[in-house]
Amino acid sequence: MSEHADDKEESLFEAPPMAEQERMIEAILFATAEPVSVRDMQARMPHGSEPKEALVYLTKRYEGRGVHVVRVGDAYAIRTAPDLGFLMQKETVETRKLSRAAIETLAIIAYHQPCTRAEIEEIRGVSVSRGTIDQLIEMEWIRFGRRRMTPGRPVTFVVTENFLDHFGLENARDLPGLKELRAAGLLESRPAPMGADAGDEPEDAEQDDLFEDDDVIELP
Incomplete structure (x- = not known):
């Protein structure tokens, strides 16, 4: 050649x-x-x-x-x-209603990922309904992570790139501090029922409804 x-x-x-x-x-x-x-x-x-x-x-x-x-x-x-961003509000704003339970669950996953359902419940102090997890997965803000190498091999949850993109974050390390979340009312402690001990779980813990009329937060 x-x-x-x-x-x-x-x-x-x-x-x-x-x-x-x-x-x-x-x-x-x-x-x-x-x-x-x-x-x-x-x-x-x-x-x-x-x-x-x-x-x-x-x-x-x-x-x-x-x-x-x-x-x-x-x-x-x-x-x-x-x-x-304010110029795009009319074109891009989509109102999503999430209960405080869903917001707290999402915040816990973001800050402690990967974490299991049991760990979420331990941090919140109440049971997490399946509907809350399913809704966050449907929104594509959380997804299943790797199973824990512990008895029962429970699944873990992590936030998705859609979650990071929605809130303008490069990675989960860019999330605001826990103090800021508490100041915004997103991680308030739930008051114990009358006559219940501090360690008792509310009787209606499983009724962790996503769209409670008196406990709804709107997110852009």
Whole structure:
């Protein structure tokens, strides 16, 4: 094979210029509603591309703009700048009603993940109804984690990337402090029933309804 043919074959596997790779990443993120992992970007781009490096340039280019490149867990997405979120309220606000029981359960999972149902009940001090867990799973804010290597091998629960994306978090470490949650009324202690000891569980603990008329919180 001639030297000219070797050069032509080698050029077929040459990675695009970094500016072009940056444009490719931009197109992928704009066209995809869900966050995209670096591995998925790599699979879509030409051989030899460096999506991680391209992301660095793209992130810098969007600094100070109306939209930002943000990291969500191990993936990336283009989202509205936090200070301009009010402009999107009419288009994006969706009211979700959750009982305080569901909010507390979600907060416990976020801060103590992976955790089992028994551990959630121990922290809350009351039983957790199956409906509460099912609703959070249906919303795709929590998912099943690995089973514990303990007797019975109970399942664990962890928060999802949808949860992180919804609240604008890169990972669970970015959650507000427990003191802030208590100040917001999300982790208040439940008063013990009249005549009950502090360690007793309320008789209606299993009636942990998701949509109690007198205990509903609205989330954007």
